[in-house]
Amino acid sequence: MEMEGWVSMPKVELHAHLNGSVRDSTLLELARVLGEKGVIVFSDVEHVILKNERSLTEVFRLFDLIHILTTDHKIITRITKEVIEDFASENVVYLELRTTPKKNDSIGMSKRSYLEAVLEGIKAVNTVNVAFRPHNADVSNVKRSSLINDTCNGSTRKKIYVRLLLSIDRRETTEAAMETVKLALEMRDLGVVGIDLSGNPIVGEWMTFFPALKFAREQGLYITLHCGEVPNPKEIRAMLDLLPQRIGHACCFEEEEWKRLKSLNIPVEICLTSNIRTNSVRSIEVHHFADLYNSKHPLVICTDDSGVFSTSVSKEYNLAASAFGRSDFIGACNVLEGGKFQLARNAIEYIFADDEVKRELKEIFNSAELDQ
Numbered sequence: 141m142e143m144e145g146w147v148s149m150p151k152v153e154l155h156a157h158l159n160g161s162v163r164d165s166t167l168l169e170l171a172r173v174l175g176e177k178g179v180i181v182f183s184d185v186e187h188v189i190l191k192n193e194r195s196l197t198e199v200f201r202l203f204d205l206i207h208i209l210t211t212d213h214k215i216i217t218r219i220t221k222e223v224i225e226d227f228a229s230e231n232v233v234y235l236e237l238r239t240t241p242k243k244n245d246s247i248g249m250s251k252r253s254y255l256e257a258v259l260e261g262i263k264a265v266n267t268v269n270v271a272f273r274p275h276n277a278d279v280s281n282v283k284r285s286s287l288i289n290d291t292c293n294g295s296t297r298k299k300i301y302v303r304l305l306l307s308i309d310r311r312e313t314t315e316a317a318m319e320t321v322k323l324a325l326e327m328r329d330l331g332v333v334g335i336d337l338s339g340n341p342i343v344g345e346w347m348t349f350f351p352a353l354k355f356a357r358e359q360g361l362y363i364t365l366h367c368g369e370v371p372n373p374k375e376i377r378a379m380l381d382l383l384p385q386r387i388g389h390a391c392c393f394e395e396e397e398w399k400r401l402k403s404l405n406i407p408v409e410i411c412l413t414s415n416i417r418t419n420s421v422r423s424i425e426v427h428h429f430a431d432l433y434n435s436k437h438p439l440v441i442c443t444d445d446s447g448v449f450s451t452s453v454s455k456e457y458n459l460a461a462s463a464f465g466r467s468d469f470i471g472a473c474n475v476l477e478g479g480k481f482q483l484a485r486n487a488i489e490y491i492f493a494d495d496e497v498k499r500e501l502k503e504i505f506n507s508a509e510l511d512q
């Protein structure tokens with residue numbers, strides 16, 4: 141299938157970090173402004189933003205820079221709006237966007253006010269209709285009847301479902317992690333559905349985050365964990381024992397952990413470009429996507445950080461289809477099996493939303509397929 145085919149196909153994105161999905165043009169604009177204010181030296185950061193190849197360590201250094209650029213509430217609102225519009229423009233019809241609520245006393249930012257700025261960004265989206273509140277929260281806010289397009293004032297507009305996951309950064313303390321979980325619980329009616337554990341995988345101890353994650357799980361929040369982005373068998377086993385509803389990456393699993401993952405049938409968020417660029421996986425030829433796909437393990441193709449890795453969901457599908465479709469490949473698999481849309485459609489089962497949303501998404505896929 142050509143690239144346009146992947147772009148026009150409806151898609152579900154379940155692993156996207158807000159600050160990793162910012163357009164380069166926006167980052168450069170923000171850097172220029174801070175350069176003029178003398179906060180940073182623009183020429184020093186320009187090449188860092190535009191660089192393509194990055195090790196995992198460099199990626200986390202880049203995040204520190206991005207966080208300086210996106211510090212205030214207004215900018216958080218702006219990037220949220222842009223990121224959602226960018227995903228919608230390539231026909232993502234359901235997006236779970238994750239972000240780490242940040243506290244910054246010097247500018248009067250609390251985790252709550254950070255999240256409120258994100259919610260403002262969702263409301264500011266104007267190229268597409270956004271359904272972000274769970275159905276049972278406020279029915280009037282959600283246009284339930286329509287498929288991919290909503291008719292608004294006589295004109296037809298696209299629609300995207302957005303749900304939020306709050307990330308705990310591995311640099312955080314137990315108390316900070318717990319604060320994030322409590323915030324998620326308070327903001328459930330506003331589209332916050334779950335908790336993610338992310339951040340530099342070589343930083344922090346599992347036991348620091350465990351109390352907050354356990355509490356989140358007990359309270360019925362969905363959980364997804366960055367798991368095995370670097371080798372750490374003990375942590376991987378502890379993570380699987382928590383029975384998260386999904387995990388991200390699963391790059392550095394040994395035989396034992398594979399068996400456990402497969403027996404638990406936990407869906408894996410696969411981020412091909414990210415894994416290759418950061419060297420978590422040596423090359424696409426040995427990527428575990430093929431093994432998981434061939435053993436029919438639940439998986440979903442995602443971007444991770446579309447800005448940082450200059451990718452898109454469509455590009456990730458294209459990469460999977462072209463790389464794993466090659467017959468000379470050890471782990472060859474036909475990503476188009478079951479029809480062009482099947483792999484993307486499978487992701488509906490793993491979303492953190494109710495059956496009503498799943499039903500609507502299936503209809504969106506069906507009608508798009510009929511239009512082919």
Ligand code: 6MZ
Pocket residue numbers: 157158159160199203238239240241307309310338339340341366369414418444445
């Ligand atoms: C682990 C990652 C990540 O939350 O500020 N993040 N964590 N592994 C990855 N693989 C490359 N990519 C992104 O978005 C940026 C934050 O997401 C996490 C990191 O904690 C990063 O600081 P937010 O919106």
